[in-house]
Amino acid sequence: MMPQGTKVVGKWTNTVLYVEQHLGSGANGQVYLVRSPAGRAAMKVCPSSSDIAMEWGLLEKLSARSSVFPKPMFIDDCAPDLYFYVMEWIAGEPFHRAAKNLSPTQFHDVVGALLAGFAELHATGHGFCDIKPENILVSATTPPSIRFVDVGGVTQFGRSVRQYTPFYDRGFWGLGSRKADASYDLCGVALAVLFTSVQPPDVLLGKSPEQRKEWLWKALRKFPSASYVPLIQRVLRGEVLDALQFQREWARAGSATARSRKNVRAASAAHPPSRSTSAATGKHRAAPSRRLHRQVDWTEWLMWTSLGMAVMVTMTAWASFLGLL
């Protein structure tokens, strides 16, 4: 881990960065808050150049059409083996920690904004896939702001999901395939919402999908805000197909909760009236209709020549790559 004050000079861009703070770590690498000539930013560092290169490509692709992920600044490396990219620093608290301190109304609004974020991402034809609360950063402003970090799991719709966290994975619960589509993500959101009230135990990892599902339905019945339960259940069953629909129904389920809360209040007349639940405040951005023109360049050529190799895997000299792991 890099101590505070470490100076990093990019080999290709000559950009100077100073490490200010460690922001987080994961399976792929470390993320630091850095001072750059352009201002404070986040730097993701990996020991493997390929992971960094892959994530950078995704960030760039997405940033052209959506702003839910951090804006990419530049990619570079620093001898001997520091591979990194620099992106927008996202302030905010991870979803699971934020959820603990939110009022029911705020929680309702945050999930609404979260779904708006998914709608925006899905409009680009990609799924988030590696959904987990750590990767969702929340600023509980009014309206709340939601941003995603960790682009590593982002997958084009129709391709297989390769990076996921078991408890947030539709396949793990026997609720559907592991192909990236809108409902894969929505299932992950529903699970994340459910797990704000109860955490799945590790023993489920050795159980069959049927047993896992049994645990899930039981947990759902105990979810404290009952008016959301039927909706969550429908999402888990794959009956809600897009983020905007989920968002609309979430708004409706929330106003039901607010009504019942109001009734309780009217009956006891003990509390002063508070702000009633508004419809989800998700920022509806018009779905971008721009289509990226197909890129036909040397990468296309590389793809085809590599594909054309009749015997692809007979080489033996790639063990050196293992050193990267």
Place this chain on the structure above:
Amino acid sequence: MGDVKGTIRQILVVTDGCSNVGDDPVVAASNARKQGMVVNVIGIVDKGEVGQHGKMEALSIADAGGGMCRLVQPVELSATVQMMTHQTMQLTLQQVVNQELLEVMGKSTEDLPPMERSKVMQVVDKLEEEVRLEVVVAVDTSASMRDKIPTVREAIRDLSLSLQARQGDSRVAVITFPGSGDSMVETVQPFQSEVDMAKLDDILVARGGTPTGPAIDHARGLFQQLRDVDDFPTSRWTGETQSQ
């Protein structure tokens, strides 16, 4: 989409100890590697440890087989199987792409500026999704594995789920060592596009030692068989008599 000719062949050994019957597994792994297969090894550590000897052996097998080795708790098994399959595929493809770049441009990926590198990785990513993948899962069914079999079964089911989601062709076979009866190795399921869970339910611990080497050899044979079949045309015979 063009026809993806390449095939990635992986053998995944899931064991909790040392081999003690049959040929040397390290030799078997190196033979497999010579034929273009990759051998990965997962050692399941339950409470205690695999033992120094088992650990060394697992490492040597993976090393000789050009693959990866991980020692994990039973709860980590599924995630590890996925991770290994994905990472070894990525590495294999990176090597292919790298060779191609070297031949044509005289540069390796690492020599390219990071922006170009990122384009190369997008190619690798696409290939990984579309290339044909053949995996043999070799499960240790010696007595010490008794408590771990249900977890192994779930991990195989889970792997199958991931393979089914791929756009490219995937084939998976499952073998156990030792086999039931007197055999050292048993094919639980030959190469198929999905795992047959009913057949996996039949996996039980068996009497006998831990014939890891023969299991790897057996897996190699399964690939060979598949390849031989693939050499035959799929077109319908129209009645012509062939010379020879």
